[in-house]
Amino acid sequence: MSRVIFMCDRGGVFKGQETSSRNTGTRKIDCxxxxxxxxxxxxxxWMLKVKNDQHNHEPAMFLEGHPFARRLTPKEVEMVAEMRRNNVPPWKILEVxxxxxxxxxxxxxxxxxxxxKIRIDERAGRSQMQVxxxxxxxxxxYF
Structure with a gap:
């Protein structure tokens, strides 16, 4: 028997690092x-059991807020890599x-x-100074 649990992407409670001085945000609201x-x-x-069919928030109005919708396709990743190699600025890459x-x-x-991600792959695990x-x-x- 295999089990899968489906939860709202806003479910759960954010567990931030207490030692960080950085002001972080979260999407988690314990839905x-x-x-x-x-x-x-x-x-x-397949058997499906509805544990709770209620949300404690309004539905999202725009997909931009969902990381899944913002993902690039493999073809788009290739386009970004090519334009980056040609020194195209990020705003222009997005426009294209x-x-x-x-x-x-x-x-x-x-x-x-x-x-x-592309920059890290190009460095192949080397630090900036090593590059x-x-x-x-x-x-x-030489100097």
Missing amino acids: PFELHACYYKSNDV LKSHNENNVSTIKTIYNESN VFGFLHSKKI
Whole structure:
């Protein structure tokens, strides 16, 4: 038997780091909505139990607030990587993505996050100083 629990993305309680001085926010408001699904392999049947069908908040008016909706497709990730290599500014990258896909609800933060992932992959686990020294060494610049 396999089990899956479906909860509202606003369910649960935020457990922040008490030692941090950073002012953080949360989407978590302890929404009680919860469904339990069980798959019975012997009968090839799914059973769904509604634990709580109520939300303690209004439905979202716009998809921009949901991280799932802001995700980039693999093709869009490739476009971001290519434009980044060509030194296109993030606001222009976002503009191009939105012009290619009218349903794209990504934000500038999505572009910054993707650029950061690409940068980390390019560095291959090396620190910024290691990258600089590697670049200088490849150009045979010594001091």
